[in-house]
Amino acid sequence: MRRLEITRDALRYLDTLPPKPFKQVATTMLDLLKNPEPHDSRKLSGYPYHRVDTGEYRIVYDLPEDLIRILLIGKRNDDAVYRALSRK
Numbered sequence: 001m002r003r004l005e006i007t008r009d010a011l012r013y014l015d016t017l018p019p020k021p022f023k024q025v026a027t028t029m030l031d032l033l034k035n036p037e038p039h040d041s042r043k044l045s046g047y048p049y050h051r052v053d054t055g056e057y058r059i060v061y062d063l064p065e066d067l068i069r070i071l072l073i074g075k076r077n078d079d080a081v082y083r084a085l086s087r088k
Helices: 006-016 021-032 080-087
Strands: 003-006 050-054 056-063 069-074
Touching: 003 006, 003 021, 006 021, 006 069, 006 080, 021 050, 021 069, 056 080, 069 080
Parallel strands: 003 069
Antiparallel strands: 050 056, 056 069
16 A cells, blocks of 8 residues: 655645645645556656646655655746755
């Protein structure tokens, strides 16, 4: 059975979301437990990570063994999530 791990950065971003987007993002993260590579996910070039979009937000995650590690969450229409990823 897979486990969900959320990094501190992702949790901080979740805390800033209004209720409706929070629910969208949280539902998508929980859905990753059932299907870790949904049809709309993509592997990031240059990184060993995946990303999935939900509403206006992008979730960057990693898939080691029986774990889904949520690394970052950010807006889809800006590149801040990728700048933060390059600093990790």
